[in-house]
Amino acid sequence: MVENDIKIVLKDNYKEVKSPTVIVGLPSTGLVGLISALHIIETMEMEYCGYVESKRFPPIILIHNSELALPLRIYQKDKMLVIISEISLPTEPEIINDITSVLADWVKSLDPEYILILRGNPIPNRMNIEVPNCYGLGTSEKLNNLLDKVECGIMEHGIITGIDALLMWECSKQNLPAITLATDAFPNLPDPGAAAVVIDKINKILGIYIDPAKLIENAEDLRIKMRDMMKNTAAQQAHLQSKEFQIPPMYG
């Protein structure tokens, strides 16, 4: 067994805060989680405050405004933390299990008020839907009641996959207050329209206001900008996504 070398490195500008909200937006179906998280980072002018590193990650370093950065990063503004990845994460079970346990342990140490895990839900007829549905599932009855209150349908049956699914499971095991928000989206095309729906639900859940309008205004630019990311994510996660169309044996 390979030793878990994954570690979270917090920069000097990271500020310890009590009971933060942690938002996780990693690449998956329609890049919904990532597009939503990037919108929150930009709108709230959040600061880059940490990153996750491992010798088992692909050798990819990004350059942003002439600064080097690892793809899996953490941003902060006041009591809000956002975790994003600018590359599709490896899907080997051992690595994603290790990333999940490191993230879950760190998030637990923060004693968070909420953990919101954002993802897309692949649907084949997205083209014919103007405003996609957003479904949620919390790790407690209290959180499910909150979802009900903000008119977010509760996921009753189905299959979720990838690091988002494992993180949700880990949060459930450790009694952490996590909600997964899954919005209907194009399976393999970037979907800023679905991301706008997610932002609207986050606003209602947290009682804040992040304007989703820019996501719609800039949707075409985002769809062009996200092409490579979407292509890589779709190729890497195809075997997992196909399972999300399946019905679990204990359905109904």
Add this chain to the structure above:
Amino acid sequence: MDKGDYMSIERKRDKKNIFDVIDEMFDSLQRAISKEFESFMDFGHINRPLWSVDEECCSLEPLVDIKATKDEVIIVVDLPKVKNKNDIDLNVSKNTIELKAELENKICYEKWGGFQKTIEFCQFRKTINLPWKIDPDKIQAKFKNGILEIRAKRINEFKSIKISDE
């Protein structure tokens, strides 16, 4: 679905002129070579970039999602910044769809990729090689909010076989 939304699709017709026949042969050869090259480049971890630099006009390659049912092949193409269905050219054969779509405005990147050079794109371009045979006469296409959906009837090459009692 509103029938008015469907676009007409141009199909290659049989040509009688000998020069047209030769042209068509060269076209077909060129397509076969590109198809082989494309499948070679897509093999394993060699990823082609989603753009190409041409002298006249640089092209972006659109994202494409292809699915098949028993009777149909459904191709969804993402064409942001393409405004009008008339800006899209489609040519189809039994197993290939050639697509070209003009962007409403040129997209300019000041410091593009590792080259850090200015580059301008004016169109989307892609040859979609289908793993199933389709009937070029039975294709419908719909364009809405920059998403093109092409629905093509599959050519059924299967024959049913009866199992004998003995």
